[in-house]
Amino acid sequence: MTHKNIETVKRIDFDRLDMLVSERIGALKLYAQNIDKAEGGEEVHDAICRDLILPCVYTLTQFLEAVKLDEVQQ
Secondary structure (H helix, E strand, O other), X not given: OOOXXXXXXXXXXXXXXXXXXXXXXXXXXXXXXXXXXXXXXXXXXXXHHHHHHHHHHHHHHHHHHHOOOOOOOO
16 A cells, blocks of 8 residues: 555655745745835735735644644754
């Protein structure tokens, strides 16, 4: 019996995934920091926050809660 999920996880390029996620989080951070200066009106930016940023942050917080790491003492 094969374990398809294990084999799929082994093929994930975590270095690339890390880079892509970090880039997107950085872009969201810049957007949030400059939202008051951005063109487009408050209604558009409120919709971006509601439909994109807040759901993504919620998903990330769920991930953080699901994958707890013990701090390593040095």
